[in-house]
Amino acid sequence: MKHIKTINKANLKKTAAKGGCGNCQASCQSACKTSCTVANQKCEKDA
Amino acid sequence: MIHCFRLKGFNIVLDVHTGGVHIVDDITYEMLENISLPLDDDCKKGVIEKLKGKYTIDELEECFDEIVELYNDGILFSEDDYEKFADYAVASPVKAMCLHIAHDCNLRCKYCFASTGDFGEGRKLMDLDIGKAAIDFLLEKSGDRKNLELDFFGGEPLMNFDVVKEIVKYARSKEKEFGKTFRFTITTNGLLLTDDKIDFINKEMSNVVLSIDGRKEVNDRMRVRVDGSGSYDSIIDKYKVLVSKRDKSKDYYVRGTYTKYNLDFSNDVIHLYECGFDQVSVEPVMGDEKESFAITEGDLDKICNEYDILVDKLTEIREKGGFCNFFHFMLDLNQGPCAIKRLRGCGSGNEYVAVTPDGDIYPCHQFVGIEKFKMGNLHNKTFNMDIKNMFAKTHIYAKDDCKDCWAKFYCSGGCNANNYLYEGDILKAHKLSCKIQRKRLECAILMNVMKELEKQS
Ligand code: SF4
Ligand code: SF4
Numbered sequence: 313m314k315h316i317k318t319i320n321k322a323n324l325k326k327t328a329a330k331g332g333c334g335n336c337q338a339s340c341q342s343a344c345k346t347s348c349t350v351a352n353q354k355c356e357k358d359a
Numbered sequence: 360m361i362h363c364f365r366l367k368g369f370n371i372v373l374d375v376h377t378g379g380v381h382i383v384d385d386i387t388y389e390m391l392e393n394i395s396l397p398l399d400d401d402c403k404k405g406v407i408e409k410l411k412g413k414y415t416i417d418e419l420e421e422c423f424d425e426i427v428e429l430y431n432d433g434i435l436f437s438e439d440d441y442e443k444f445a446d447y448a449v450a451s452p453v454k455a456m457c458l459h460i461a462h463d464c465n466l467r468c469k470y471c472f473a474s475t476g477d478f479g480e481g482r483k484l485m486d487l488d489i490g491k492a493a494i495d496f497l498l499e500k501s502g503d504r505k506n507l508e509l510d511f512f513g514g515e516p517l518m519n520f521d522v523v524k525e526i527v528k529y530a531r532s533k534e535k536e537f538g539k540t541f542r543f544t545i546t547t548n549g550l551l552l553t554d555d556k557i558d559f560i561n562k563e564m565s566n567v568v569l570s571i572d573g574r575k576e577v578n579d580r581m582r583v584r585v586d587g588s589g590s591y592d593s594i595i596d597k598y599k600v601l602v603s604k605r606d607k608s609k610d611y612y613v614r615g616t617y618t619k620y621n622l623d624f625s626n627d628v629i630h631l632y633e634c635g636f637d638q639v640s641v642e643p644v645m646g647d648e649k650e651s652f653a654i655t656e657g658d659l660d661k662i663c664n665e666y667d668i669l670v671d672k673l674t675e676i677r678e679k680g681g682f683c684n685f686f687h688f689m690l691d692l693n694q695g696p697c698a699i700k701r702l703r704g705c706g707s708g709n710e711y712v713a714v715t716p717d718g719d720i721y722p723c724h725q726f727v728g729i730e731k732f733k734m735g736n737l738h739n740k741t742f743n744m745d746i747k748n749m750f751a752k753t754h755i756y757a758k759d760d761c762k763d764c765w766a767k768f769y770c771s772g773g774c775n776a777n778n779y780l781y782e783g784d785i786l787k788a789h790k791l792s793c794k795i796q797r798k799r800l801e802c803a804i805l806m807n808v809m810k811e812l813e814k815q816s
Contacts, residue, residue, distance in 0.1 A: 313425050313428075314421065314425070315383055315384050315386065315387040315421065315422050315425050316372075316381050316382070316383045316384075316387055316425050316426070316429060317381065317382050317383075318379060318380070318381050318429070318434065319380040319381065319382060319692065319807070319808055319811050319812075320378070320379065320380050320692040320693050320807075320811070321692075321693050322374060322377040322378055322379030322380075322434040323377070323378070323693070324376065324377050324378035324698050324701075324768060325376065325377055325433075325437070325440070325698070327696075327697035327698045327699075328441060328444055328697065328698035328699060330697070331696075331697025331698055331699040331700065332444075332697060332699030332700070333697075334451060334452070334454065334504055334710070335504065335505065335506055336696050336700055337455075337506075337508060337542075338454065338455035338508055338705065338706045338710055338711040340457075340705045340706075340707065340711065340723060340724075340774075345512075345546065345568075345724060345725075350695075350696060350700060350701050350704055350705075350769065350770070350771040351690050351691075351695045351696065351701065351768065351769035351770075351771075351800075352686070352687075352689035352690055352691075352695070352803075353695065353696045353700070354691075354694075354695075354696070355694060355695070355696050355697060355700075356506070357697070
């Protein structure tokens with residue numbers, strides 16, 4: 313492509329089907345305590 | 360849905376529902392701003408007609424074809440098909456807890472949301488029995504979740520550190536029997552840190568949050584003792600010792616708050632970095648908008664600009680071979696949490712609760728003391744499932760502002776507590792927080808783009 317460069321895998325939809333195991337951290341526990349940012353969490357699903 | 364933004368010379372396009380991030384040239388950017396589905400002949404003709412004075416027809420056609428190709432690949436203008444998952448939002452096991460080990464504090468920070476430590480409920484320390492009951496509650500309510508999170512919070516948790524130690528011991532003694540692992544974290548103002556406490560924290564706590572606002576004059580304006588004197592000089596060296604002795608595999612953050620008085624907070628981030636800390640979080644103050652230090656609508660331009668400045672400063676550090684992780688710019692564009700997690704955000708009141716020294720249970724630390732959100736009590740073993748079910752349903756598709764917001768899969772619907780405190784409804788997004796959140800996300804996406812391009816070249 314000449315005009316567009318895709319930077320990442322764009323795979324969010326795929327994660328919906330297999331996701332939801334609940335093993336990842338509750339988001340407010342990390343540093344904030346006053347706001348919510350979920351996207352900086354890590355996935356911790358058992359391989 | 361797509362979100363297009365220009366930042367630091369990059370034209371960035373986010374495909375909201377796949378998380379796809381594209382960089383495009385000016386002509387494509389302009390075209391994307393002028394088209395919407397369906398990408399049919401009429402659409403093509405219309406946009407070419409509109410832009411043909413600026414670009415050649417050949418170029419415009421080429422561009423349109425590339426856009427259609429990505430659309431056909433499903434990574435541009437992709438469809439929102441998540442709402443069906445949101446419908447499954449049901450009550451989850453409780454697996455994370457904020458334990459208010461001390462409703463008392465040895466500082467009188469002017470912006471404290473906990474009424475300088477006691478949450479408006481009187482100064483009190485948690486006794487060991489309540490602490491143990493809290494552990495038992497978590498073990499009982501956590502279902503099949505293996506990782507249990509317990510944050511020692513206050514007030515100031517070091518004011519009740521013997522009980523902290525005993526609770527850790529008690530919880531560890533139960534791990535094998537229940538097949539669970541506890542992850543402890545602690546949030547402290549640092550005043551009472553000693554070598555012993557540092558060693559214990561470094562051994563047992565998977566994360567430690569060290570409160571400090573940045574530059575001495577900034578910190579000491581807000582983070583004062585009972586007599587009004589500042590706290591910076593008493594804590595900075597202790598934090599350095601703690602971090603220098605800490606295992607690199609474990610997390611920590613130095614964590615500050617910015618207010619109207621230091622809207623140039625990028626200097627505070629850099630100050631902390633220059634003190635030797637590489638994990639930094641500096642966040643906007645939350646609280647009564649009438650306070651003189653409160654952030655208001657009129658500060659937003661300055662704040663957004665400051666995040667841009669911070670991007671430059673962090674980039675400079677990185678280019679010189681240094682490393683400084685700024686909490687709100689952390690983002691993994693390839694492997695963040697799954698979409699299901701992103702639908703629901705912090706989990707307050709559902710998988711996360713707070714427990715007070717009296718054993719009262721609330722949806723999270725920021726709801727403590729608000730009577731109508733009291734979920735139960737550990738003494739009399741009550742736990743109100745209606746409140747829990749209500750919080751279980753606070754996903755982005757239940758929040759009108761969020762379902763059409765481009766940031767929904769990163770922010771996940773914001774902070775329920777802020778929504779309630781400012782807008783009177785846990786489902787109503789707090790506009791000021793949203794604006795700051797979206798700006799931070801644009802910066803975070805940009806920093807990832809820059810890193811990725813560097814890697815590729
Ligand atoms: S809380 Fe605000 S920024 Fe976050 S998803 Fe909702 S509307 Fe968007
Ligand atoms: S409601 Fe807000 S303060 Fe409470 S856990 Fe969620 S993000 Fe954190």
